Structure formats: structure tokens, C-alpha cells
Amino acid sequence: MVKPCLPVFSISSFLCCVFLSSFFVNTLVSLSLPRPDQIEILLAFKNEFPFPKCNFSRWAYSNPRTNSWTNKDVNSFDGVVFDNETGVVTKLELYGACLSGTLNANSSLFRLHHLRFLDLSYNHFDSSSFLTELGRLSNLEFLYLSDMGLDGEIPSSISNLSRLTGLRLSDNELSGSFSPLYNLTKLSSLIVSKNHFSGNIPCSLLTMPNLSFIDLSQNHLSDSLETMNCSSSSKLERLFLGYNLFSGPILEPISKLSNLKSLDLSFQNTTYPINFVSLAFKSLENLVLSGNSISRLNTRWSGSPNLRSLYLDNCNITEFPTFIKDLHKLEFLNISDNRLKGEVPEWLWNLPSLSSLLLSHNSLDSFEGSLEVLLNSSLSAIDLSWNAFRGSLPIISPGLGFMLASNNNFSGDIPLALCNQSYLRVLDLSRNNFSGSVPPCLSKSVEALNLRYNDLMGRLPDIFNKNGSLRLLDVGYNQITGKLPRSLANCTSLEILNIESNGITDTFPFWLKDLPNLKIIVLGSNRFHGPIYSPQHPLSFPQLRIIDISDNKFSGSLPPNYFANWSKPMIKMPEDNKGLKMELEKILTSYTAIDFSGNRLQGEIPESIGLLKSLFSFNLSNNDFTGHIPSSLAKLTRLESLDLSRNQLSGNIPQELATLSFLEFIDMSHNKLTGRIPQSTQFAGQPKSSFEGNIDLCGLPLQETCFKGNGAPTSQI
């Protein structure tokens, strides 16, 4: 067997040796494992949940892991770790494993006595009664039971788990007492956020012998912390109490926990003035006080000299807190969303360690000192957006990477100094009053440049070179004229190009079609003209999701196969990604749209539109399209919005469109359509105006029935 691997120096024999030796090692290792009785227990557990049901809308990344468990292949037990010496199951990682139904007291799970790690998070069992059985797994060191719909109290059986060091019970409906935890002398990390615990936080919890991290945020804890008198021997380093209902003084009592490094007390229900003077903290590095009304601020800070990050956002603060001057190690300050007005004090820029400063959503209007005050600061990120700053943009420090200054009244030219910012990655100057032209330079490091809604004029400079990092360029809503710079084709990283509402006069940029990452292109409301079809340059746009060329002067007709080689994201039906909860996430990963409205396009609507199966929105309104509405539109099963209004379309509306069950918006008004409107709730639910201005349409939502006086249908179906 080893023979072919004798030292013959060729690549194939080398590979062969590697293959055989790794095979050999694997075989050796698995000799002693896993123990047959453990396999039997696992298979019995699997059989208790024979039909895993994944709820992707709740847990996007669910995976019916137990399906891989078969006695044919002991290496296939996904989520299971066997001890490599004894062959027993020591780790069971079944988060989001699509288990539902009842976990019985007699479940095989509780026979896995050697388990040291158990994660059942993101599964939903009918009842929480199984919790009492967990005490039998007395070797557990880690127990994770988040987001499982658990209710009632923390079961006393947990106190049997004397080896537990990590416990996660977040996102359930637990309430009552924490006392079952007090015996867990090894517990070091406890996460019980997003539950229904109320009352106070007992010192017995905060001073558990080895506890260094507690997350109790998003509960209903409300008692005053004033009564708390915990011994300072607590090992607690990180305490998260955000989004509870504590009243009275919140900071002083907790400062007695002298080993704390991170404290989150955001969004409580206290009106009591926060006192920064007599604090006992020795080691505090991160303090989050967001969302508490801090009306009076001390001028001095006492306590830990090591504070590195401070969140004072949303605190109803009216004056810059001068105690910040004492914080020589401060790296991060968020004081957004307050009522600061007037000048930004000059001393801020002299803080030796400050690297991120967030000042947005205040009413600040100017900078104390000269325009060069920022020059020597150690900042790498600054957010000035949503204030009332006016005048010129200050000159920024050379190391700045992020500069957000949108929604102010900055005016004058965009400073040319920005060209030399070799670390600048994000520059957002949108919604200001900048005038002049777009600077004729762009640092290679810039990834996002947003100049939307200013008064910029002149041409876009032809400055884009090949090794740039640009991913987003938005110059929409200015008065830019001239042509699109051809060097944009060098921007292989570009994902979003938006030049809408300017005065750009050019033909369709066929030359952008190969940009490998371009997802969104918006050319709307400019003076583009000429055809959008070229036999020499068939469009590919490999990653395109959204194209908006509306309100220009594009003309000409489109061949039937126009959409044939369009971008994959439009053609390919996305895989079952129903789990995408967030709207933004949905837009970035799956929203697709074509808007050709308000041009002079003519001829027939290309039949090949039916290939763009994942299209959400299709708008051809206000053009000169003629001929029939293609029945291939019925293949766009995800279509939510279809606007064909104000064209010259004739004939019947294809009855197949009645099957488009996601259509929310339909407009076919002002064409030359005849016959029966397809009968479906989507069509019938539209306003009448969506079908008005045609020759002879009938059926809902129009009042005209499709049967005239003599009982004969006005047109065939």
C-alpha cells in the first residue's frame, strides 16, 4: 500500500503521499471513536425530532443540522464533538437547528452526561419544562439557551451545574429570581439580556466569586441602585445594564464595583443629576450613558484616569462637558444627538488620544480658533453631520480616514487639501452649500465620495485611475455639466454611481458595462440622449441590480433579446433567502429595479424582459413604446411594481399577469389598450386611474363590465 509512495520525485507521487498519510492519520484518530452507545443516544435524540422545520423569517441562518446524523458515517455528525480519547460526546452545538415540538423529560439528550458544551439557542420547543432536567448534565461548562421562547423562572436545577463558566439565556421571557445562579462559583460570563427581570440587581449576583461579565440589558429592572451596597471585592469587569428602568442616582452606586472596565447604563428612567465627581472607579475604560438626561455636568472628572470611550449621545446636553479635558486617554467620544450649540471648543483637538469624535445632530455652527485647529489633532474619524456649521470646511488632519459633514451649511469651494489626504476613505459632504467645481483630484484611498445636494458646477474631472478604491460616487442634485469622465471605466471597485439631477450631456455609457462590481447606476434627470442599445456593445453589467436612466432624452428601439445577457443578480432567482429581515439588507442584497421612464424610447417592449426573473420594479412609463404588452412579464414572479403608463401600447393586457401575486403597484393608464383587465386581487385592488385613458378596457377596477347590452363580451379574453 505504501509502495507507490517510495521516493520518486514527481508532483503526483508527492500528492499521493500527502493523501495517503492524511488518510492514515484520520483512520488512526477515529479508531477509538466515537463510542457506539453515544451514537445510539444521538440517533435516538434525532428521532425525537424527525421533521426539523426551519423558520427562516425568524432565524435566517437556520440549518437542520441533525439531518446529517446517520449511523452510516460517524464523521458526519454536524455540530457534535466527541472526546478524542474516550469517544464520548462533549460538545453539542445545535443553535438554529430547526428543532421544534416537545423536548421531553425523558429525552435522550439528558443521557449525554459527559457534555461540557451545549448550545440549543434559536430553536423553539413548546414548553420550558425541559429546563429542570438540565441539572442532570452536571459536567456542563457552557450552556447557551438564547431566543428559545423560554418563560417562567430560572430553574433551580441550574444550581446543580457547578462547573458552569458561561451561561446565555438572552432573548427569552424569563423573570423572577437570580438565586439559582448564586451557587455557580465558576460562572464567569452571564448573558440574560432581553428578558422580563424586574426589581433590583442583587449584590449576591454582582459579587459572585468568578463572575467577570454580566449582560442584563433590556429587562425591566427598576429599583433605585442607591440601596445597592455591594462589597468592592466583585470581580466584575463588564456590566451591561442598558435599557432598564433604573431611577435615582445610577453612576455613583455602581462605581463601588471598583474592578469595572466597561459599564453600559444607557437609556434608564432617571432624572437624577449624574455626578462625575465622587466616583470610585479605578479601572473604568468604557462608559455608556447614552439616553439619560444629563442636565448638569461637572467640570471635573474623578475616578479612573483610564477612560478610553465615552458615550454621552442622546443626553439632552446643552454645553460641552469640560471634564472631558481631564481624560487624557480618551479615544472615542460620542456626544451626538444633544442640544449643543455655538462653537466646538478648541481644547478638544488637543486631547492626545482622541481618534473618533461624533458630534452629529446638534446645533453647532462654528469652530473656536482658526480653520487650521484640527490640523494637529490625532483624529481618524469625525462626524459633524446634522449641525448648523457654516462657512468653509476646516482643514483636516492628515491622518483622517472618515469625515462626515452632511446636512450643514458649509459653503465655498471643496478644499483642494483633500487631495493629499492619503488615509481618507469616506468623505460625505452631501446636503451643504458647496459651490465651485468637483476638485480635480481624488486620493487613491477614497472608497466613498458623497457630494449630493450642493451647488457644484462645471464638469466632473477625468481623474479616476486604475488602482483607486472608489466604491461609491454620488454627485446627484448639483449643476454639473459636460460629459461623464471616461476614466470612470477605470474604477473596477465601483459599486454605486449616482449622478441624478444634473445637467450632464452625453450618450449612454456603454463603456461602463464591464465594471465587475457595479450594482447601482443612476443617470436620471440629466441630458443624456441617443440609443441605449448598441449591437457592438451588448450590455452585460455583471452585478447590476438597479438602473435608473429616467427623464433624459434617450431614444431608439430595443431588440427583442435586449435583456438577454443582463446581470446575474437580475436573471438569477435568489436562493431561498426568505430570512432577510432588515429592509436595508434586503435592498442591498436583493432589490432589483429598472427605470427607463420619461425618455423617447420606441418600438416594442423586449420579450426578453421575462428573463430577469428576480426583478422587483419595472418602469417604462412616459415613452413611445408600441405593440403589445409581452406576456413574458408573467415570468417575473417577484415583481412588485409595474408601470407601463403613457405609452402607445395596444391590444389586450395578457391574462397571464393575473398570476403575479406580489404586484402592489400597477399603472397601465394612457395607452391604447383594449379588452378585459386580468382578474386578480392585485389588479382589482388598483385605483381606477391605473387603467384610465385607454381605448376600451373593461373589468375591475374599472366600472365598465366586459358585457355590453346584447350580452356579448366586447372583446375576447
Ligand SMILES: *[C@@H]1O[C@H](CO)[C@@H](O)[C@H](O)[C@H]1NC(C)=O
Ligand atoms: C416564524 O417566526 C415568525 C417571527 O418570529 C413568527 O411570527 C412565526 O409564527 C413563526 N412561524 C412558525 C411556523 O413558527
Ligand SMILES: *[C@@H]1O[C@H](CO)[C@@H](O)[C@H](O)[C@H]1NC(C)=O
Ligand atoms: C485530543 O485532543 C486534544 C486537544 O483537543 C489534544 O491535545 C490531544 O493530543 C488529543 N489526543 C489524541 C490522542 O489525539
Ligand SMILES: *[C@@H]1O[C@H](CO)[C@@H](O)[C@H](O)[C@H]1NC(C)=O
Ligand atoms: C417520553 O415521554 C413522553 C411524554 O411524557 C411519552 O409520550 C414517551 O412515550 C416517552 N418516551 C419514552 C421512550 O419513554
Ligand SMILES: *[C@@H]1O[C@H](CO)[C@@H](O)[C@H](O)[C@H]1NC(C)=O
Ligand atoms: C445533580 O447532579 C448530580 C450528579 O452530579 C445528579 O446525581 C443529580 O441528579 C443532579 N440533580 C438534579 C436536580 O438534576
Ligand SMILES: *[C@@H]1O[C@H](CO)[C@@H](O)[C@H](O)[C@H]1NC(C)=O
Ligand atoms: C447552593 O448553596 C446553598 C447555600 O450555600 C446550599 O444550601 C445548597 O445546597 C446549594 N445547592 C446546590 C445544588 O449545590
Ligand SMILES: *[C@@H]1O[C@H](CO)[C@@H](O)[C@H](O)[C@H]1NC(C)=O
Ligand atoms: C474564572 O473564570 C476564568 C475565565 O474568566 C477562568 O479562566 C478561571 O479558571 C475561572 N476560575 C475558577 C476558579 O473557576
Ligand SMILES: *[C@@H]1O[C@H](CO)[C@@H](O)[C@H](O)[C@H]1NC(C)=O
Ligand atoms: C455598606 O456596607 C458597608 C460594609 O459592607 C457598611 O459599612 C455601610 O454602612 C453600608 N452602607 C449602607 C448605605 O448600607
Ligand SMILES: *[C@@H]1O[C@H](CO)[C@@H](O)[C@H](O)[C@H]1NC(C)=O
Ligand atoms: C419613570 O420614572 C417616573 C418618575 O420619575 C415614574 O413616574 C415612571 O413610572 C417611571 N416609568 C417606568 C416605566 O417605570
Ligand SMILES: *[C@@H]1O[C@H](CO)[C@@H](O)[C@H](O)[C@H]1NC(C)=O
Ligand atoms: C432637557 O433639559 C431641559 C433643561 O435644560 C429640560 O427642560 C427638559 O425637560 C429636558 N428634556 C428631557 C427629555 O429630559
Ligand SMILES: *[C@@H]1O[C@H](CO)[C@@H](O)[C@H](O)[C@H]1NC(C)=O
Ligand atoms: C453615536 O450616537 C448616535 C446617537 O445616539 C448613534 O445614532 C450613533 O450610532 C452613535 N455612533 C457610534 C459610532 O457609536
Ligand SMILES: *[C@@H]1O[C@H](CO)[C@@H](O)[C@H](O)[C@H]1NC(C)=O
Ligand atoms: C501644530 O503643531 C506644530 C508643531 O507641534 C505647531 O508648530 C503648530 O503651531 C500647530 N498648529 C496648530 C494649528 O495648532
Ligand SMILES: *[C@@H]1O[C@H](CO)[C@@H](O)[C@H](O)[C@H]1NC(C)=O
Ligand atoms: C483611466 O482611464 C483613462 C480613460 O479611459 C485612460 O486613458 C487611463 O490610462 C486610465 N488610467 C489608469 C491609471 O488606468
